[in-house]
Amino acid sequence: MTVTQAQANKMVPVTVLTGFLGAGKTTLLKRILTEFHGKRIAVIENEFGPESIDNELLVQDSDEEIIELNNGCVCCTVRGDLLKTLTDLKNRRLNNELNFERVIIETTGVANPGPVCQTFFMDDGIAEYFRLDAVITVVDAKHGMQTLDTQPEAQKQVGFADRILISKKDLVSDEEYASLKHRLVHMNPRAEIMPVHFGEADLDKILDVTGFNLNSILEIDPEFLQDDHPDTHDHPHDHDHECDAHCTHDHHHEHDHHEHNHHHAHHDDEIGAFVFTSNKPFDPQRLEEFLSGVVQVFGPDLYRYKGILYMKGVKQRMLFQGVHMLMGAEPGKLWGPKEKPYNKMVFIGRKLPKDVFTNGLTQCLA
Structure with a gap:
């Protein structure tokens, strides 16, 4: 609806x-x-x-x-x-x-x-x-x-x-x-x-957070991206900044880890999140088939997922989100003339196999 x-x-x-x-x-x-x-x-x-x-x-x-x-x-x-x-x-x-x-x-x-x-x-x-x-x-x-x-x-x-x-x-x-x-x-x-x-x-x-509004901006805490090592897939246009954060982080990693051991103590949390980004467009049919399958298998453990999608043949960005097995998508604003279209999706859930999602989404790219 x-x-x-x-x-x-x-x-x-x-x-x-x-x-x-x-x-x-x-x-x-x-x-x-x-x-x-x-x-x-x-x-x-x-x-x-x-x-x-x-x-x-x-x-x-x-x-x-x-x-x-x-x-x-x-x-x-x-x-x-x-x-x-x-x-x-x-x-x-x-x-x-x-x-x-x-x-x-x-x-x-x-x-x-x-x-x-x-x-x-x-x-x-x-x-x-x-x-x-x-x-x-x-x-x-x-x-x-x-x-x-x-x-x-x-x-x-x-x-x-x-x-x-x-x-x-x-x-x-x-x-x-x-x-x-x-x-x-x-x-x-x-x-x-x-x-x-x-x-x-x-x-x-x-009040009035509009967290479930598809038009709300997909914000991901930069602290999360800093510690998350870059994946093999393409990165969106704004990734240079993130890469800088990665590079400095990696460069000082041993020293940082030694000093801030308490701060970065690893918790084996069942709930986690990962982000998928790419500059290539999705093939709409392949993406729909993949997401339908993923939701059938992992629905109970998928808590929140949300994204800005770049679809082949579509001039607007598509906004999508879901809770468990229920998901929806709607068109957002047009990609700007100087804007480089991109995909950015975040998945939050319990023990989600990141590689299954990442590889599957990569396969859906046109």
Whole structure:
């Protein structure tokens, strides 16, 4: 389903807020719900547990599934299916029973955000009314390393993120923070990473991220490219800069490694990412066949994938993205007269065989 920009503007944006137990999601959410920011937000909580929104914030009896807050926001529980709750919110908004401009879904601390994201692709009634804006993941600076080492769900939360907020930075040294950030970049190079203090995040950095918008710029953290050795395939026009980074990195490698051993400690994370780039155009049919096959085989382990594609015989860049086994593509803007067309694709997932993807994609080039 392709949505026009005018339709997208009318849709209700949805932010998925995730993070492991104790990372600070609820602190952040409380701030959003108590602050008079002039935005009317509906919050869906995956469960009312001991960590849920404090009852003194709520101004209605808790038998009601949807509770209105004193600043115009509403809060509701998922007692069952997210689809059912979203449909209920949609119907009540259409009937003018509820007034909200956006939705925030807080997942449980041990939840994999994948199925939540898929809800917005699978049901047409939901997909046409709500626009999935972004997955925001909160990571605890103090316990983040240990959590990532021991909890596979925490790794998934990082893999799905469009933006990663690091909480409790004041409790760790600059070296520990740098080490955690370095690890997160390697797990997910397309998520912007920023520290957040006791939930005092700039709301504009959390809302309207358009991480699931195909037109959003495909940004990949340069730190990721610096440490990733160049592959054998062609590199896009802007790769000279990256090559310089590679060359200096390689040149000083032994010295750097010796001094910054703590910083570059190798973590055998199941979640990882890689980038495919090429200046040659793709053969559309071959690419479609290859991606369809890859998604069938690796779909459950493919968390997020996104790309700008240069297709043979097509004057526009094609924008594509997917979550698990669901993917979509649409035309973007025309390649400029002085622009050298290129392919740039990023794949984030669990134990993905980079060589299978790279070799397969290379075979699809015209």
